[in-house]
Amino acid sequence: MKIERILIEDQMAPIGLDEKKPAFSWLLTAEEGEQNLMQSACRIVVRTGEDTVWDSGKMETGVSTGIGYEGEALQPCTKYEVKAEVWDNHGGKAEAESSFETGLMDSLYAAWEGAEWIGAPHATVCAENRGVFTIESEFRMEGGKGEAGIVFGANDFRLNDHTKNELGMEGENYIRYAVCLEDGDARLAIYRVGYAPEDTAEKPFAVTKLVNWKEKTQEILTPENADAFHKLTVEVDGNVAYAYVDGILVDAIEEHGFFGTKVSGRQLNPRGNNDVLPYPRLNEIGFYAGKGTTGYFKNLTVRNVRKPSAEIVRETPEGRLDGGKSIFADQIPVENGYFKVEDSQITADPSHHSIPMLRSCISCQKEKKLASARLYITARGIYDCRINGQEITEDLLRPGLTQYDHRMNYQTYDITGLMKPGRNGIGVALASGWWSEAQTFVVKNFNYFGDKESLLAKVVMKYEDGSREVFGTNTEDWKYFGEGPYLFSSYFAGEQYDARRAEVYETYSLPEFDDSTWEKPVVVDTVMIEEFCTMPGFGRSWPAVHEQKPEYIGEYDAPVRIVDRRTAKTRKELFPGVYLYDLEQEMAGVPRITLHEKAGTKIIIRYAEVLYPDLPEYAGKEGTMMLENYRDATSTDVYICRGGEEVFQPKFTFHGYRYIEISGVEHAPELEEVESLQYSSVTEFHGSLTSSHKLLNRFAENVSWSQKCNFINIPTDCRREMSAWAGRAIRIFSAIRRSTTAA
Incomplete structure (x- = not known):
């Protein structure tokens, strides 16, 4: 008999423990030929330097897991040596040593x-990935008449390429909110272009009178103030948006449903407002002045919706938020300290840092x-x-x-x-x-x-x-x-x-x-x-x-590590220059892709769990990636090449996927150059199941993959939800914990 390993708080020789009474466990193995062995007694001795801080004495017990420390108070940032002695039922004895080091031992x-x-x-602003924001501008229209406003969601890369969206859209795209002043009538016109087949630049997506939305009567723009500066604010909450003029709500939707009546933003996403692929994103932003209109704009700002509601973009004639030159400096003339826009729509990418x-x-x-x-x-x-x-x-x-x-x-x-x-x-x-x-x-x-x-x-x-x-x-x-x-x-x-x-x-x-x-x-x-x-x-x-x-608290959770690898099994060119790789296994982690492109090549890598089936409602999309089940998760990586042979392996994200789509390459990676790295806190399984039935074996394999995929730092629900929001992960956690070892 021998002690294979000693664990302190389920870890091998950990450092940084803040546990005041750590638990000790060990794994016993029998020598070849030994049978019917079991532990009959044990002893634990803990020392630091020459001082013994706990000697349990010989304890008559068969327990070898979770034995709690009962010695002197542990000191912070101190190394302790642990010795375990075990006696078996045949009079044999084994011993082993390990150590642990305490952390700060102070939660303050x-x-x-x-x-x-x-x-x-x-x-850090990446405009093409920001779907929750407040965009705002102060402006006036010369003569107090015309049509002017702000633009966002323009030049979305997903809508520029028909292979990157499920509606097959390709071409100019933007969302525009414009104040219209004509013959004493004040309106808010909302344009949506390039997001759905029915969109048009000639006709507003929606029009509403510029009155207090709640009271329905209070006019905000009058003949007396029409020539003055006014503030237009649009709060985008994923797939919907609220509009304000001079701080007064002017556009929203009253919804009557099962849970009662609530106020919601106007739905801008043609796909829906919940559990759908998110549109619009911030993307390019800018100014608009209609035909015959001269607009003077003080600024264009973007801030976060949720507190502390920090301002993340500010474009003015004097410069941008970080003191640099405005992104509009070379596109829009400045007159009397204001951006002057005439008969045009001008946008630019506000991404920075x-x-x-x-x-x-x-x-x-x-x-x-x-x-x-x-x-x-x-x-x-x-x-x-x-x-x-x-x-x-x-x-x-x-x-x-x-x-x-x-x-x-x-x-x-x-x-x-x-x-x-x-x-x-x-x-x-x-x-x-x-x-x-x-x-x-x-x-x-x-x-x-x-x-x-x-x-x-x-x-x-x-x-x-x-x-x-x-x-x-x-x-x-x-x-x-x-x-x-x-x-x-x-x-x-x-x-x-x-x-x-x-x-x-x-x-x-x-x-x-x-x-x-x-x-x-x-x-x-x-x-x-x-x-x-x-x-x-x-x-x-x-x-x-x-x-x-x-x-x-020191070292409380299970670390995430690479626990498995899998190379792509098949490759298919879906469209010219768009390649689909099949791992033939659902995984949670990141790819490791070897590339051979010239410097500056922009490569887009997307992920999917399933493909569109061959059904009438998906005609024309069969065999391409279905992304609807990702809902709010865009799950897209972008890699810009430095030139020559290089490897892309994301560091600060992870995805749940079976399929990898690579586009933008001149030289499609070979199968062996597309690898998937499985992330998990599960490092080993305590048992396995193998039978004579192929389907049953596959079921058992699926169970182990599910446990690996759904235990990344914490037990989770599905990958895209991540937070085990409904408690389903908690109900299976105890079973997972018994069948696996977390790192």
């Missing part, structure tokens, strides 16, 4: 010793010998950290999902081997993860916990002479960069990567990296966000968040 923010939550001074990259340098004393170095790190969002050019972990999507306003999980890493005497570089990139961007099938949950990612970290160095140094995140020693290769990333929308910028990401964690042109980061705070109900009068509300300060 003060334990971070002055480290600050830092993040980007600018928002990549996901945040943060870096600093840590000085390790040359005259002293380093005994240990630990990195304590967490993020609102997810992080990728490198020290001196080396990744610190193979774990993915850290720090994982939790109820962030109640608890923040942090990780502890032993970085002693990465540190060297003198200057050491550290670089951290942040993405939205489960913190912000789209989260669930409820569109209003966009930016549920907040609208900006941030980082909290400290490095603790201990020297052999007993001295100690702490280096934490702050706005003085750290730098920020917003023009890196990861242009955008979110779980629902996907990732965009410009490989022509890859060098900065590959080198920014080196100590010699030149960051002289980088900016200072800012301190990022949270704000309280009130609860809201998506179905007034029915069901529970989505709870308020950030009503209290969170606890900081």
Whole structure:
């Protein structure tokens, strides 16, 4: 008999544990030829240095799992040695040793010793993926007459190419809200062009009088103020929109349904307003002045809908939000400090800044010998950290999902081997993860916990002479960069990567990296966000968040890792230059694709779980990707090539899919060059089922794949919902936990 391994809190030699009474378990195996063995007694001894903090004594028990610590109070940031002795029913004995290291052992923010939550001074805006926003402009029409307004949702890449939307649309596309003043009559005209076959630029999609929508009588624009500046605001809530003039609601819809009467936005998406592919997105935005109209525009702004409702785009004749030149500077003349638009519609892409990259340098004393170095790190969002050019972990999507306003999980890493005497570089990139961007099938949950990612970290160095140094995140020693290769990333929308910028990401964690042109980061705070109900009068509300300060808890969840790989089995050219790869297996993870294209080639990678069947209602689409079941999840990656042979593997997102569609390539990847990497927190199964029945074997295999796909950091419902919203995942969690080992 021997002890195969010792687990502390179900982990092998963990560090950063905040558990005051950790549980010990071990796996026993028999030597060849031994039979009918079972544990009859055990003993656990825990030491730190020369001190014994717990000796359980010999316990007459067959229990080998979940034995709780009952010794002296554990101290923070301390390594403990564990020895387990086991006796069997034949008088044999086995023993083994392991260790664990405690974390901060203090759930309060003060334990971070002055480290600050830092993040980007600018928002990351990817207009083609932003479906919840408020767009606004102040303008006047010369002479108090004519038609002028704002444009958004223009030049949507999905509608520019008939292979990228299920309605077969291809060509000019936009949404326009225009104020019309004619013969004393004030109206709001809404145009939808290129979104559905029935759309036309000649006739408004909808027209409403410019009166207070609630009172139906109060006129907002009158002959007396027609020539003045007025503010037009459109709040886009996924597939619907509300319109306001001078802060007064002028366009909405009153819905009467099973749950009662509620006010909703006007539906702009021809597909529906719930559980559908989302349209419109922000995309290109701009100004409009109709025939014979001269419009003077003070600005064009975009802000988030959910608190803190940060302004993320501001275009004025003086420049843009970050101080740079306006995106309209070379397109629209300026007169008397206003954009002057005549007889035209002008749009531009407001996208700006990549996901945040943060870096600093840590000085390790040359005259002293380093005994240990630990990195304590967490993020609102997810992080990728490198020290001196080396990744610190193979774990993915850290720090994982939790109820962030109640608890923040942090990780502890032993970085002693990465540190060297003198200057050491550290670089951290942040993405939205489960913190912000789209989260669930409820569109209003966009930016549920907040609208900006941030980082909290400290490095603790201990020297052999007993001295100690702490280096934490702050706005003085750290730098920020917003023009890196990861242009955008979110779980629902996907990732965009410009490989022509890859060098900065590959080198920014080196100590010699030149960051002289980088900016200072800012301190990022949270704000309280009130609860809201998506179905007034029915069901529970989505709870308020950030009503209290969170606890900081070390290593609470199961890390995500690559646990399986599968190469594409077939390839088919659906349309010229559009290739469909079939993995012949539903997976949750990311692709790893080898490409051979020239620099600047833009490649679009889309995903699907099923194809359109050969049925009359899908005539003309048979065998192409069906995306309707993804609902709000666009699930599209974009890769811009640096040239030559290169590999695309997303880092800050994941998808659920069987099929991969690749378009934009001149050289279609071979089957062996299209690989799928399975993400999961399930690393091994405790059992297996094999029978003589092929279908039963496939069923058992499906069960194991489902468990892997639906346990990415937490047990989930289907991939596109991610949050196990209805509790179905909780009901099967105990069964999954018994049949698997989570990392």
